[in-house]
Amino acid sequence: MTPMQDPRSQALQRWLDALPADLGLRPDSLRPASADASFRRYFRVDARGVAGGTAIAMDAPPPQEDTRPFLRVAALLHEAGLNAPRVLAQDVAQGFLLLADLGTTTYLAALNESSADALFADAMTALLRWQLATRAGALPPYDEALLRRELDLFPEWYLGRHLKVAPTPARQQALESLWRDLVASCLSQPQVFVHRDFMPRNLMVTDPNPGILDFQDAVVGHITYDLVSLFRDAFVSWPEERVLDWTIRYWERARGAGLPVRPDFADFYRDFEWAGLQRHLKVLGIFARINYRDGKPQYLADAPRFVAYARSVARRYRPLAPLARLLDEIEGVVPQAGFTF
Numbered sequence: 001m002t003p004m005q006d007p008r009s010q011a012l013q014r015w016l017d018a019l020p021a022d023l024g025l026r027p028d029s030l031r032p033a034s035a036d037a038s039f040r041r042y043f044r045v046d047a048r049g050v051a052g053g054t055a056i057a058m059d060a061p062p063p064q065e066d067t068r069p070f071l072r073v074a075a076l077l078h079e080a081g082l083n084a085p086r087v088l089a090q091d092v093a094q095g096f097l098l099l100a101d102l103g104t105t106t107y108l109a110a111l112n113e114s115s116a117d118a119l120f121a122d123a124m125t126a127l128l129r130w131q132l133a134t135r136a137g138a139l140p141p142y143d144e145a146l147l148r149r150e151l152d153l154f155p156e157w158y159l160g161r162h163l164k165v166a167p168t169p170a171r172q173q174a175l176e177s178l179w180r181d182l183v184a185s186c187l188s189q190p191q192v193f194v195h196r197d198f199m200p201r202n203l204m205v206t207d208p209n210p211g212i213l214d215f216q217d218a219v220v221g222h223i224t225y226d227l228v229s230l231f232r233d234a235f236v237s238w239p240e241e242r243v244l245d246w247t248i249r250y251w252e253r254a255r256g257a258g259l260p261v262r263p264d265f266a267d268f269y270r271d272f273e274w275a276g277l278q279r280h281l282k283v284l285g286i287f288a289r290i291n292y293r294d295g296k297p298q299y300l301a302d303a304p305r306f307v308a309y310a311r312s313v314a315r316r317y318r319p320l321a322p323l324a325r326l327l328d329e330i331e332g333v334v335p336q337a338g339f340t341f
Contacts, residue, residue, distance in 0.1 A: 024048030039064040060095040070216035080133035102211035107200035131192040142221025153285025162288040174322040185274040189222035190260040198226035228276035
């Protein structure tokens, strides 16, 4: 079957056909817009009654997906003055949403050596507004249980399923000690609204800039997480000196805005790196899982990027030495001296 012939797409076309005429929808124009690592799919549809002439139809099939978190977080983003897609129509029971179209130019496509400073400045402005909008009880917590579930994806799916690395008692003990340290570091940070996937692929070049997508998993969690997602991305890497410079700029702006960042930048940067390591390990597990469980192999091609991120951080901090040794061992890399801090 082509993407337009499967039962979900046909049901989506029927739902669009029944929406108010003033939207000017042409359900027969439905075509793929994008897909992600979840079960959600996105389609572009011509809509004469909508600004820009097109809209985005989201297919989030129950019971695998739930559109209610998306709707809740979209409202929070709008309240914060941010450019998230407007919801034009919804059918929570069927898992269908019709959204305003934020265009086709992602940050990932637009970023280059000359554009990065300006684009990231806009992204940091949006991130600061999002974090300043934090209020208690609005989103679920990024708590110890969730952090550990994410970390456990790494030994189960990346080490075990993908690399066939045996879970020896010594390795399990080393990882458990590391998990305790990483989780404690994340939980000790100031807690703010966290997009949880604030990366260039989910930011659109728009006016106002940026447009923000893929926010349905938002939580209240550690303040450095979204910054790591932005600068240490799955699909593009930057020299360490540029990441350091951007992180300093964020830290200075956050302090000026009254956000509760660490008063000493060295402490803040350590938080940033350790939060990043938790994310890097989680992402490696996710990439392996969606390959072996969901049949989406393309993400594993970027696993070496995250291994490099993780190894770089683990070599800079003495408490992370067991992870550096494990990564070197499983990849046959000659160990190097490290431990900057």
